[in-house]
Amino acid sequence: MRILILICLFTVATIHPSPAMDGKEILLQVDRNLAPESYEMYRKLINKEPDGTRKEFVLYTAKKGHDSMVALFLSPATDAGRATLRVDENMWLYIPEVGKPLRITSLQSVVGGIFNNSDLMRLEFSMEYTVDSVDEEEGGYLLGLKAVSDSVAYDRLRMWVDKTHLLPTKIEAYTASGMLVKTLRYKNIKDFGGGIVRPSVMETDSPLYVGYQSTMLFADIQPRDFGDEIFSVNYLSRVKELR
DSSP: OOHHHHHHHHHHHHHHHOOOOHHHHHHHHHHHOOOOOEEEEEEEEEEOOSOEEEEEEEEEEETTTTEEEEEEEESSSSHHHHHEEETTEEEEEETTTTTTTTOOOOTSSSSSSOOOOOHHTTOOOOHHHHEEEHHHTEEEEEEEESSSSTTTTTEEEEEEEEEEEEEEEEEEEEOTTOOOOEEEEEEEEEEEETTTEEEEEEEOOTTTTTEEEEEEEEEEEEEEEOGGGGGSSSGGGGGGGGG
């Protein structure tokens, strides 16, 4: 009888699957799958207006750890040499003609269009949000995220995550009052090499800007280590030396 009980217990233990990932684990893995902790990359931003007008920007971006990022504008010529810096929740814009870095906020936009500075200088979701809810859907998860402080651009996010790749497919951003601000859609998964497989396109639209659309194209994402001195207001005039 004792042997039979042990056999039954062993059988039950082996047929039950391991516990599913919790929301925090999923969000941490989303961050790592989108990019290494420290990296460099190139991006193109395209803003489209209802009348068909387009404006494009090309940026070189460097990130270190969980809290530091700098982006250098390469084009258009009118913006070349400008740079933005983010350290924690603090942001600055450097304009060569001005010479002195200017403080900017997450809800402003140095590129116009629907992407704001928070979208442009996104660090890691798991540093800005806690997971309120996790719903398992066919082929993926739906995470309900709450901002850790009032300084975060969006009070709440609804993030759809593909279960196979643990990458976001869609994010809805809301204010504290529950108003939908914008929808971000991640598309065209690409192998960038070095173990980085992630969406190469992010599109956004907003019910506040009907007929407008902004797109971000990602290229040449690769791990790279940087010194701490690079992520300071004093270094902004020299960011071009990193390329």
